[in-house]
Amino acid sequence: MNLTIRRVEPSDYAAVHKIFSGPQAVWGTLQLPFPSSEMWRQRLAEPPEGLHSLVACVDGEVIGQLGLHTFPSRPRRRHVGQIGMAVRDDWQGKGVGTALLQAAIDLADKWLNLSRLELEVYTDNEPAVKLYQKFGFKIEGTAVQHAFRAGQFVDSYLMARLRQAP
Numbered sequence: 001m002n003l004t005i006r007r008v009e010p011s012d013y014a015a016v017h018k019i020f021s022g023p024q025a026v027w028g029t030l031q032l033p034f035p036s037s038e039m040w041r042q043r044l045a046e047p048p049e050g051l052h053s054l055v056a057c058v059d060g061e062v063i064g065q066l067g068l069h070t071f072p073s074r075p076r077r078r079h080v081g082q083i084g085m086a087v088r089d090d091w092q093g094k095g096v097g098t099a100l101l102q103a104a105i106d107l108a109d110k111w112l113n114l115s116r117l118e119l120e121v122y123t124d125n126e127p128a129v130k131l132y133q134k135f136g137f138k139i140e141g142t143a144v145q146h147a148f149r150a151g152q153f154v155d156s157y158l159m160a161r162l163r164q165a166p
């Protein structure tokens with residue numbers, strides 16, 4: 001598999017829209033079903049300050065996306081990055097998430113000098129929890145009834161990875 005990671009480009013919006021249209025991607029994230037491609041075009045065209053958005057490509061086709069949100073204008077949160085990610089439904093379980101997360105952690109550790117990475121993940125999202133644990137993320141707590149999904153409330157773990165133990 002010819003897997004590469006690069007920064008997202010505005011022209012990737014149709015592929016990113018396709019990733020977040022998949023039922024599994026919707027299930028695992030805070031996205032709504034039936035996402036608008038125009039919303040993704042605008043999001044990629046006008047990214048917020050501090051967002052480092054990466055994509056995974058196989059043979060040039062974008063099949064995974066990871067957003068690393070940072071806080072350059074908030075001095076006391078400058079050491080923090082927040083992660084959200086999804087791999088296209090038909091590419092899950094093939095190592096793409098691992099490659100994306102490894103690239104984001106390298107960026108955070110070696111270039112952005114972030115010492116705390118944090119994220120929220122549904123407690124029943126076993127593949128995602130295992131992926132994050134593989135990279136040293138620890139469960140810090142549980143947000144009860146954190147989101148509404150397919151007719152029911154669902155809890156989320158708050159997970160974080162510290163570059164150096166306190």
Ligand SMILES: CC(C)(COP(=O)(O)OP(=O)(O)OC[C@H]1O[C@@H](n2cnc3c(N)ncnc32)[C@H](O)[C@@H]1OP(=O)(O)O)[C@@H](O)C(=O)NCCC(=O)NCCS
Nearest residue numbers: 025028086087092093094095096097098121127128130131
């Ligand atoms: C969660 C997600 C990003 C992981 O990406 P992926 O490409 O599927 O993950 P990988 O193939 O790199 O596997 C990573 C690890 O997850 C675990 N894993 C993968 N598939 C699994 C499955 N079906 N069941 C249990 N664990 C699984 C394994 O521990 C694996 O590591 P290993 O192969 O070294 O043992 C992807 O499944 C996804 O996009 N899901 C839908 C959206 C989502 O849940 N996003 C996360 C929001 S917090």
